[in-house]
Amino acid sequence: MKRSMQKKIEPFIYLTPALLVFIFIFGYPLARLAMMSFQRPSQGQQVFVGLTNYKSVFSDSVFMTAVKNNAMLLICVPIMVVIALILAVFLFERIRGWQFYRTTLFLPYLLPITVVGLVFSYIFQLSGVLNEFLAFIGLEQFGLDWLGSPRYALYTLMFVVIWKEVGFGVVLFLARLMSVEEELFDAAKIDGANWWQLQWYITVPQLATVIEFFTVVSVITMLSWVFNYVYVMTAGGPGNSTMVTELYIYLTGFRYNQMNIASAVAVLLLLVTGVLIFLELRLRERSEPMQVLG
């Protein structure tokens, strides 16, 4: 009995040092963040104010704009999935020069966001490369103030995010496709399946778990990993039209010196992202037995 008890406890003893480090590195800051979100400074002291900061945040039109913009950015996710899927299928079919295209498509993902942001900032200026080109080919009327107009800036930003992030999906999908047994495709072809049927009944189901993974990662990206794009390309403007929650947190904490409000938003963002990560883990758990069975 004692021996079996010891066996049960033993792994936890080995885990303890790592667990302590984990708690110190992640647990303490998270607890502190949560605590700050319920406090406000008063006469040099931090005092408990309950949900006041959260109420303030939800009544702030700039925050609501940021949330709305993050939600708009989610539109990028299905677009990225579809584009990545199509490109991965073409590459898998080894079209002429596929190795070159594979490298080219993945290259944007490797580039630093700041570099991408700066380059596209120049391209999308009112007097930038794109509008100059449009004028050159006689399509001047299609030249817009891509980054300078509150009507178009978010869409321009979405285009750049898609351009940069889609390569990750292509590589993921392609890697999975390459591990699919070719017999599946051969059998379907013998049964008379056309190209669309091959994709719909074999490629997509085989990629399901990877698509789920890429979707969840991309959703998390759109919610909590777009700061650099926004900071470099638009700084949240014009007129808050590209404000996102990350930038809102940064500005509130470091420009307006309101760490407590910034903490409340950070907690909200963490909760939403946490739910998505949980969802991703559940999806993986669900798909693992299926893979074994398959």
Added chain:
Amino acid sequence: MLQSTDTLIPAFQAAAAAKEGPDIQYFWGGVWTLESVWAGALIPLDDLIPAEERAHYINNFERTFEGKQYGIGWYLSGNPFVYNPKLFEQAGLSVTDLPDTWDELKAACTKLNEAGIIPIAGGLKDGWFGGWLFSIIGRQPHDSEKAFMEASVGQSKFTDPQFAEWWSRLKELIDAGCWNKDINSLDYQQGQDLFVQGKAAMIFGNDTFLKGWADVIGWDQIGVMPVPKYGSGKLADTYVVTAQGWGITSWSKYPKQAADFLMFMHTPERLNAWFQYTGVFPADDRLDTSLITIPQLKQIFEWDTTRSGPNLENFIPSMLDEQSNFAGVQLLFAGEKTPEELAQMAEEVIAKWREQNPDAVKNFELWLK
């Protein structure tokens, strides 16, 4: 190491939270210094630097709170209205009879446009220039920076005519075709380049940039003039100038030595060397003025010493600057909001600031006294 504002401020806030870090920190004036005072990160210098020494430092008022001085100026940063005399002549404008009024400025814009020259260059994408325009244009109906502090704490409203007018005046310049059309898609630096490249005839500049510009295009293509007037407040006749400066941190183990170092930086040798190397004026009246040989710089130093006025961005909450001035100016140029709507937006932002920052409101009220 050269650091951007967006690096420097968070780095110092982290240091202040840990009560560990530099003995001396660089700060902009006004609220940018005093927020650190209110957070307990800076100490008063009154007992460390003698009053007769401090009397030589320019713009001490920006760092004074409840009668104590929490920092000292290092160098002056002013906002002259800069023009290119060659482009003015090319457009048939006089360089001896410069625009004095808003109407004359708009008329000059028309002439420059007819000559195919961008009248005024700017870049708003990064927001900062919106704050400059607020400080440079928004001041004119007012007598003192205290008016803006009073409105910030709710004693008046940013929708009141004297606060709202600048939005209309800026709109007038937009309607008169005074600005580069791509202003919203350029950041300030890129807007500034239009002037340095000789494409734009005027710019709301900064005197710390002048020597750098002159190194590229020559002093003969740089003229300075007061901002044309539309308002009749006392601030309309002032030259916007702030002193960028230093403070000594509350955790410093060597405040006396830190203060001695700051005084050393204000010795005549240091002041003169600073000016000779940078072309920027130190925040000290002991600069050897015989070193100022460039007429444009002589003019600016005269403004610095005879008609200096506050940079209003230093006397309002930074949230108002960012969410009203930065964002509002972008929306005005994009044609998405009217001046009236923007005045209302300013009032809404400041109401939100008051709700979210009751402690800061109290500090502003104390600062006002």
